[in-house]
Amino acid sequence: MAEAVVTEPYPALAPAQLAARHGLRVAGARPGLVEYVRKLWDYRHFIVAFANAKNIATFSSAQLGQLWHVLTPLTNAAVYYLIFGVILGTRKGIENFPAYLCAGIFIFGYTQQVVTAGTKAISDNMNLIRALQFPRASLPVAATITQLQQLVFAIAVLLGIVVITGEPVTPKWLALIPILLLQSLFNAGLAMLFARLGSKVLDLKQVMPFVLRTWLYGSGVFFDLSNAIKNAPEWAKVLLELNPMVPFIELTREALGVDTGTPPETVTQMWLVAGGWALVIGVGGFLYFWRGEKEYGRG
Template identity: 85%
Template sequence: MADAVVTEPYPALAPAQLAARHGLRVAGARPGLVEYVRRLWDYRHFIVAFANARNIATFSSAKLGQLWHVLTPLTNAGVYFLIFGVILGTNKGIENFVGFLCAGIFIFGYTQQVVMAGTKAITDNMNLIRALQFPRASLPIAATITQLQQMLFAIAVLLGIVLVTGEPITLKWLTLIPLLLLQTLFNVGMAMLFARLGSKIMDLKQIVPFLLRTWLYASGVFFSLGKAIADAPHTVKVLLQLNPMVPFIELTREALLQDSGVPPESVTEMWLVAAGWAVVLGVGGFIYFWRGEKEYGRG
């Protein structure tokens, strides 16, 4: 009779050791930064499709549909012109106030809408987050792409406005392309920053409109910022000039208007400030959002 084979009992292992032996990972664990970027790239088609769907759904129930992408910025411009140009008279000393005002409204409005959409990017998609495994940064990025698509409509309207108000077509118009790219990078960072904050602070979406309104009034949208702060203390001037929206707005006006009020010697400095803010917020916002990846969907 053959001898029975004696086997050693399976050694008792801690759960972490057992998981490591069989290559198991914690569900929802945050991947490394490089791996996270790679996964985002793999999901690029999903991000674009999700953004397109949200864009189409925005005015799907309205009779005029996608025409509201043009009517909305025009209506905002008309209301602000009536209040600030006609009633409050902030148009004094500004040759083409209509073009000046519309440039400020449209450029600020792009960032404003991204921040508002980013704040709700996580909380409004909890069912999707809990049902599917994908990089959560896809949501604020998709929100930014949705607003970028709408901004392209607004830019077309803006170009038509400056032409109608007597501004010529110049090569400076081409600078709108890199400027819009920089602002989009800045907006992606803002969307991710507010997406993580919005997922942790449930009342943030109630507070954000007030913060944006204050930011709007401090960005020289309705008046010439240079003239307004001419006699202000040096500290106030520095703080207002470091406002990240100022270079985006002022450089847009400088590209479109013959008399934008922007000193030629400050144009290069504004480009550097715009690029600096785009890189700092774009990279910083992304890293801040990535560090909270495992938190999303646990509320």
């Protein structure tokens, strides 16, 4: 007779130990930070393609199509010029008020649209999130790229307005490139911050228009902020001076040659403040979004 083979019993392991032994991972687990950044870079072509598709679809049903990327900020500028510049007289003391106003509207509008799109980046793409596996930060980053593409049209119009209203073409215009890069980093951080918040609080997108409108009025878009806050309470001065949109708007005006009366040492300080906000919000927003990666698409 054949001799029976005696085998040792398989050692009892906890499910976690058994999964670790065979290299299994929890479905939907958050990857490490370095791995997440690498994956996001690997999906860069998807992000750009998704942003392009969103950009094309924005006004696809309108007869004038992509021309609305230019007409929308110009229409806003005309309305605000009538109300604030003519009726309320905020143009007094500002030499080139049309260029001053348009610079503020276009630069603030970039951040405003990114925050609005970022707030809905997760909640409006739940079918995509549940169907495909990809780093979810792709969505708020794509929203930022979409708005940056639209801003390019607005900046072209803004440069035309600056020339038509009497400002010369100067090498200082090149400063717009680092300004917009810093603002894009700042905006991407905001988009990721509000994307996670918007995925938790669905009613946030109903509240954001009021928040953004308040932010708009406190950013010196329609008036000289330094003169407006002279008689304001001390707490209001501090709050307005810490407004992260102020350095981006003022640096843009300075680069375009629009007279803001800002001394050189203050311009240097604004560069430092803009860089600080871009770094803090850009990195902080990314880390905050990454920590919630496993939450998106559930519920």
